[in-house]
Amino acid sequence: MSSARWEPADAAAAKTANTIQPPKNARHYAALPDPFPMQCGKMLHGAQIAYETWGEPNLAVDNVILLYTGLSPSAHAASSVEDSAPGWWEKIVGPGLAIDTTRWFVICVNALGSCFGSTGPATVNPETSELYRLEFPELALEDIARAGYETLRFLGITQLAAVIGPSLGGSVSLAFVALFPGVARQLLVISGTAAASPVAIALRSVQRESILLDPQWQHGNYPIDQPPITGIRLARKLGTITYRSSVEWEERFGRTRIPNQPSTTNDFAPEFEIEGYLEAQAEKFARAFDANCNLYLSRALDRFDLSDHGANTEIFARSGLERALVIGVESDMLFQIAEQESLAAELSSGGIDTTFARLDCREGHDSFLVNTDAFETVISSFLNA
């Protein structure tokens, strides 16, 4: 395996791929097979996946970890010499950390359908030379899993020490195990699910609708510099509520008022700190993630059901997995701990040596991002066992 293969595979495609932010030096591109078959039956042409890597493959190339992300992050899981900006899992991925990059060769992929370098609704459709927008084929988590698998093949990698994913990435990891048995020896699913619950579907459905209803969405044809900010902001506020927990907010905000808030009668402006917090989160996110990509990924997560591939227990029995770690957080209202608990039970029933970790973090679904100490301990114990 030559290091040259970690450079952009298709410079032309790379140039048009990113409409959100300029690629960082750490970002590399894998060309997907052309055509790339989607689960819906359509084909992608000239598609690519953006990825970053940390560490080095060993001689046996048996130390490779594939990391899938949650719904909205890029492949920048951690800082590196090439990109010093902190990544979304900065405290988990790195030298001496839970996913120790002095031992493991870690590859994080930006999901197919996302907007941080990988092909998706916000990249150019080579058949029309226009952005795909809603012409992008219907997306399934299986497509994201397959794109990750093809990224490995692009890099000449055939075996994984582990496939790891938090949140949506956990479900993608399960799709990976179902589609590519025998590739991964270990599976780590963190605050993920084998099939979204109805309340999670309901919450995401309302978030999607708030984007769809924004007149600026224009049925997906918004100018790139005029996205449906209003709908995205509202969706992000609701998302933020579902990503955290009432216990955390009781402790952090309680009923504290925003100080020196101008008292304008009947404008229904934010009055409580919790409202100001939602406002700040919405502001931060509003231009950071493409609206159409959000819609595609959100719906794919609703639709995913591991048991579409057979009984979950049988999927695991034929997966070739040796060990699995499932982590759940008690305060998670979106991916509830009962879902991780039954997933762990199914893995065990499938004959996989499974560890189930129940964490009592107060930060809800986002705990894996913001309260990493508990995860660090569990993940490093598992990977070092």
Place this chain on the structure above:
Amino acid sequence: MSSARWEPADAAAAKTANTIQPPKNARHYAALPDPFPMQCGKMLHGAQIAYETWGEPNLAVDNVILLYTGLSPSAHAASSVEDSAPGWWEKIVGPGLAIDTTRWFVICVNALGSCFGSTGPATVNPETSELYRLEFPELALEDIARAGYETLRFLGITQLAAVIGPSLGGSVSLAFVALFPGVARQLLVISGTAAASPVAIALRSVQRESILLDPQWQHGNYPIDQPPITGIRLARKLGTITYRSSVEWEERFGRTRIPNQPSTTNDFAPEFEIEGYLEAQAEKFARAFDANCNLYLSRALDRFDLSDHGANTEIFARSGLERALVIGVESDMLFQIAEQESLAAELSSGGIDTTFARLDCREGHDSFLVNTDAFETVISSFLNA
């Protein structure tokens, strides 16, 4: 007390009061004192409260129950000879039921600020002969409590066997006890709170914002026949999620698909039954409740904090209450059971003989409306003790 006093007090006001639905025969009107002082410092003129009654006062007039509603219902808590339509608490209020109208004289008031006959943003401002809309003074739950108290005075009633309220009405009942000590002998707070939690504020804030962002809202000046349906619908969908529970939906809907759903590519239409259910709930509610009234009542609920009137324990100590019943539901995410539990503890600390009932209904906050059996038992045991 003459029965004539239960007739509309101000026929002219009654005519203009209701912009949502024609008054039913069971609906009566109490004129509020003119001026009626609001907590914000402003005065209402010619204001009225719509109410319904069931049963008869006894000779001692010591069998009167005042019932406050949740955020959106009318005073029609139960059917009667004058209005046979089922009320919002049909299985709780009636002859032989938990609130037994052969024993109690029950008065249910439509909240000040609501739109079912009581004065509020959707009624005519006598100073301008236009609808109040956002000219309606800032509303507090204390104003709703006071308007209920004045309704009693209008009827010549000075003492209550009990003040009862579910949801927002529970908080209003607490305001009543704080403002009018010595009037009520018993207090029943059902799925209520002494002060909204930050997660409840956050959820209501996002609902309000979805109305505010609807261009049809027009800063409150929408034509009455063209309300901001889009925003109201979205708000109601989110509301519905918060009123029920994930356990209920897992059992009722799971991941069942809407049958025969036309498969239109990429319109992001509802696919799962849970989404169809939200759709139906939104549709039902969209024209049933005035948007501005919703905004006023929702914000008043966020702002209410019983402890603005002193330490809760001291408020109860001087309340004149003899007994209290606090009911909470374990699956309620909006008015969480910890809130009812601490309320019950404070009532006890205030020297009130308090019963706390923890119900394990699966229907979340709405349990008191849709799973009445458990409530029937607890309420009738308490009132018959």
